[in-house]
Amino acid sequence: MLTLTAAxxxxxxxxxxxxxxxxxxxxxxxxxxxxxxxxxDDLGTAVIFANGDELLSGxxxxxxxxALMEAVVAGELVSGNPSVRILAENLLEYELRxxxxxxxxxxxxxFNSALAALTSNGTLRGLRDKYxxxxxxxxxxxxxxxxxxxxxxxxxPPDTPPYSFKDANGEYTGLDVEVAxxxxxxxxxxxxxxxxxxxxxxxxxxxxxxxxxxxxMPGDIEEQVRVTEAYxxxxxxxxxxx
Numbered sequence: 001m002l003t004l005t006a007a008x009x010x011x012x013x014x015x016x017x018x019x020x021x022x023x024x025x026x027x028x029x030x031x032x033x034x035x036x037x038x039x040x041d042d043l044g045t046a047v048i049f050a051n052g053d054e055l056l057s058g059x060x061x062x063x064x065x066x067a068l069m070e071a072v073v074a075g076e077l078v079s080g081n082p083s084v085r086i087l088a089e090n091l092l093e094y095e096l097r098x099x100x101x102x103x104x105x106x107x108x109x110x111f112n113s114a115l116a117a118l119t120s121n122g123t124l125r126g127l128r129d130k131y132x133x134x135x136x137x138x139x140x141x142x143x144x145x146x147x148x149x150x151x152x153x154x155x156x157p158p159d160t161p162p163y164s165f166k167d168a169n170g171e172y173t174g175l176d177v178e179v180a181x182x183x184x185x186x187x188x189x190x191x192x193x194x195x196x197x198x199x200x201x202x203x204x205x206x207x208x209x210x211x212x213x214x215x216x217m218p219g220d221i222e223e224q225v226r227v228t229e230a231y232x233x234x235x236x237x238x239x240x241x242x
Contacts (some may be wrong), residue, residue: 012083013062015241017225020089021237029055029064035198035216039092042171043068052077056084059241069240072132072162074237087238095230096163096176096185099205102226107211108135112226114186118231123182128232131162131175139178141185146186152178154180155210158195163215176214181233 028040031047039145040046050057052073059067060083065179068091069077078084100107118124126137156164156176164174172193184191196204201213206224216234217227 003104012060012241017087017238017240020087020091020238023066023091023187024069026065027059027063027118031069033158034130034157035072036070038199038218039236040068041114045106056239058082059084061238063242068236069239071235074239080241083242084239085242086241090107090235091238094216094234096215096232096234097217097230098228099217099221099227100211101201101205102224103176103207105226108215108226108228110187111183114183115229117186120184122127124231125181127175127182129177130178131231132234141182141184141221145185146188147190151190151192152184152187152211153192153194153209155194155196155199155201155203155213156215160198160215175232180212180214208241 017026018129025044027045027047027218028044029047029049030036031052032050035047037048047058048144049058049152052069055064055067055069056077057101058064067074071086071090074086078086098111115124123139126135127139129135130137154177156172156174160174162174163176167173177193187197192209194204196210196213197213200223201215202217204210205213213225217225223229
């Protein structure tokens with residue numbers, strides 16, 4: 001009764017999602033072009049919003065029962081907003097990996113070797129802290145890169161910060177992009193980028209339209225592509241009205 005009274009006084013519908021188990025079969029707000037859209041559609045009915053501000057407005061208006069989002073982005077979005085909160089339990093925790101063609105075992109091996117080296121020299125930790133913790137880390141490519149002929153193509157969603165997006169100068173950046181670029185620098189291969197919707201990343205590599213893709217790799221793709229060792233971990237959380 002107290003919750004209902006407070007919600008009515010604030011002009012917001014009462015919250016009915018109090019735990020992770022309550023999320024299933026709900027209208028779930030999410031951002032278009034992100035892995036959360038697929039996850040939301042698996043759990044209930046995904047309602048796509050163009051940006052975080054519109055998503056919060058929809059949640060407070062009651063057009064969705066809850067919102068699903070990557071933990072770091074969600075924390076920034078709800079910060080200072082007393083009308084919403086994040087459920088204490090994470091909905092999903094997972095690791096970020098690269099997908100490479102299934103028939104190219106050699107590419108998988110050299111990618112894993114590069115990731116091991118970038119772990120040892122602190123590059124992966126620095127990039128993760130930059131995008132997840134706001135620390136001032138700047139990746140600098142090695143001075144002695146032995147460049148090889150050819151170009152390797154990365155497939156990424158175009159607007160999924162902090163993973164892949166364009167900066168103020170129109171250049172691709174983000175955690176996935178910078179890790180991929182560091183891997184290619186380590187291998188001495190020039191990298192190109194193509195924009196692909198998140199739902200098509202795996203098939204893009206599978207059909208050979210890109211050499212690799214970055215980000216969340218679902219567990220049901222082993223017959224289509226190979227996946228590297230993890231280069232970072234993350235979590236998805238649920239935002240609800242108070």
